[in-house]
Amino acid sequence: MGEQQKEKLLVQQNNSEESVEEEESLRKRAWKESKKMWMVAGPAIFTRFSTFGILVVSQSFIGHIGSTELAAYALVQTVLVRFANGVLLGMASALETLCGQAYGAKRYDMLGVYLQRSWIVLFLTSIFLLPIYIFTTPILEALGQDKKIAQVAGSISLWAIGIIFAFSVSFTCQMFLQAQSKNKIIAYLAAISISIHLFLSWLLTVKFKFGLNGAMTSTLLAYWIPNFGQLVFIMTKCPDTWMGFSFLAFKDLWPVIKLSLSSGAMLCLEIWYNTVLILLTGNMKNAEVSIDALAICLNINGWEMMIALGFFAAAGVRVSNELGRGDSKAAKFSILITVLTSFSIGLVLFFVFLFLRERLAYVFTLDSEVAEAVGDLSPLLSISILLNSVQPVLSGVSVGAGWQSVVAYVNIGCYYLIGIPVGVVLGNLIHLQEKGVWIGMLFGTFVQTVMLITITLKTDWENQVVIARNRVNKWAVKENTEPNSGSPISS
Structure with missing residues (x-):
């Protein structure tokens, strides 16, 4: 029994050492990926x-x-x-x-x-x-x-x-x-x-x-x-x-024109979304106060989007680099690190803007009515900032993998077939005014985020490596005049 107990202790010790090593390895990988x-x-x-x-x-x-x-x-x-x-x-x-x-x-x-x-x-x-x-x-x-x-x-x-x-x-x-x-x-x-x-x-x-x-x-x-x-x-x-x-x-x-057109459609549908929000609000009662309050919120949201677009770029570069290199696991790990980092920043800003409410408005206006309207909209602004911390990163992933056309269809469905109609119904028929319009738009963004998460999780990343390699090989043969230009690319 003594020897068996010693063996059990040795096994437990080895397991704990392995878990510590794995944890240290994970920390190193996370730190290395974060730096990149x-x-x-x-x-x-x-x-x-x-x-x-x-x-x-x-x-x-x-x-x-x-x-x-x-x-x-x-x-x-x-x-x-x-x-x-x-x-x-x-x-x-x-x-x-x-x-x-x-x-x-x-x-x-x-x-x-x-x-x-x-x-x-x-x-x-x-x-x-x-x-x-x-x-x-x-x-x-x-x-x-x-x-x-x-x-x-x-x-x-x-x-x-x-x-x-x-x-x-x-x-x-x-x-x-x-x-x-x-x-x-x-x-x-x-x-x-x-x-x-x-x-x-x-x-x-x-x-x-x-x-x-x-x-x-x-x-x-x-x-x-x-x-x-x-x-x-x-x-x-x-x-x-x-x-x-x-x-x-x-x-x-x-091929460049086709990929450019699908990329353009994907991003245009997102960028024009806020313009539609302003246009819909222009038809509300007390439109001047509504537009002023919404403009202040969208201005703040616009500054925050600069952070989100930075992570959009990072996700696109890291995923495309790793797929081109032939490492599907590294591509998935880079997605995880980028999403978690962006979401953490978004969560902090969510609570900051939820807490500040109408105090935000006095940076831009002295009108108490507009400030009150901004305070009323601040929960929606906070939710918008939180969604913006995830959705652009996933759009960046799609750019890195070359799925722009798929995301363009997702954007059409979520923004223009779900978000805007729901916003019009809530704003005009249920009389929630600009708040209803924004809730509808946020609902569209939420559905889009869920769909992009689902697509990312269900993707066969090994197959994405093959697709990326084929794309590089196919165009490389046409561009390189050397006789060995068509040779397989090493991982």
């Missing part, structure tokens, strides 16, 4: 905050020029520029799939060709969008907007053409660099850009009083300065992934 994730998420969040800050700076200086100019700028920015932003950012996210998987598979020569193909696709898309910005005044007048505001908006939208083409360069360069985790340069350039923008806005609008033209000149430069910096960095500091301009960029464009 934050290498993408940190600069991405800072860059998006800075880019969002450009809009805030421009709006504050234009607000001091005149109320008509402010209204016109807000109209162009929230409807027309957001429209282009959604289309071009969505289409550029196709590059995140392609570059991420190619980089993971160590096919570095393919990244530069993908970047050039994406430039062509986005440049052509920008040209197709031009009529909206050239004929803004008659379009807005036909939609019943005030003629004076429509005329000023028409002149601002001509400046916005330069911003659209800036998006085409900016988004693609960012995806290219993020796929290689070389995105610190993006954050540095964003910081320099907003600093210059702040100074130039003051110089041109306050000091020299160039008015709207001065403010828009500064805004346009703020978007283009990072682009020049990114292009110089890519062409001088990325020798493995940038081999120079190539005629291969004009070959096999159709």
Whole structure:
């Protein structure tokens, strides 16, 4: 019996040692993955905050020029520029799939060709969008907007053409660099850009009083300065992934166009969702207070979304890298770490905004009625922030795996066939006003989140590795002139 007891003790000791080792191994893996994730998420969040800050700076200086100019700028920015932003950012996210998987598979020569193909696709898309910005005044007048505001908006939208083409360069360069985790340069350039923008806005609008033209000149430069910096960095500091301009960029464009279109549809449906929320609220009773309160909540939500979009980028890069590398377990682990990190931040912000309530509003307004309305909406704002901490990460996973078309269908169903109809019923028929509209929209987002979680959990990730490898091999054969270019990619 003594020997048996000793054996049992030895087995228990060995088991406890193994569990300790597994726990330490798990901690090391989690720490290693967190570092990789934050290498993408940190600069991405800072860059998006800075880019969002450009809009805030421009709006504050234009607000001091005149109320008509402010209204016109807000109209162009929230409807027309957001429209282009959604289309071009969505289409550029196709590059995140392609570059991420190619980089993971160590096919570095393919990244530069993908970047050039994406430039062509986005440049052509920008040209197709031009009529909206050239004929803004008659379009807005036909939609019943005030003629004076429509005329000023028409002149601002001509400046916005330069911003659209800036998006085409900016988004693609960012995806290219993020796929290689070389995105610190993006954050540095964003910081320099907003600093210059702040100074130039003051110089041109306050000091020299160039008015709207001065403010828009500064805004346009703020978007283009990072682009020049990114292009110089890519062409001088990325020798493995940038081999120079190539005629291969004009070959096999159709697969890139298809993936870009599905990516664009996926992201546009999300970005335009808040615009629909504002439009629906405009038809409510006491619309002015409702819109003001909702605008404050969406402004806060917009800042928080910059964090969520940083994790969106991180999830896309990490999943695409690991699938390209051929490691399905690492891809799943990166999803878990990114979701848990983003959700933890969202949970903290959920309680912060739930606690602050109407006190939030006094940062933006002195109107007690609007502040009270914001306090009434703050629980919905908190829930929205919590959902935003998970849903964009799962959308990022879909970008990394190349499921954009699937998520586009999910978004159509959840947002436009569930969320908006429920919001209209609750807002108008049950008379919950703007709160009802928002509850409906949140319900749509909740259903979408549940569906994305289900898709992610039920996915055969080993099969996703095969799909990613086939995609890289198929396009690599066409792009590489060497006789052994079709050889299998090692894990």
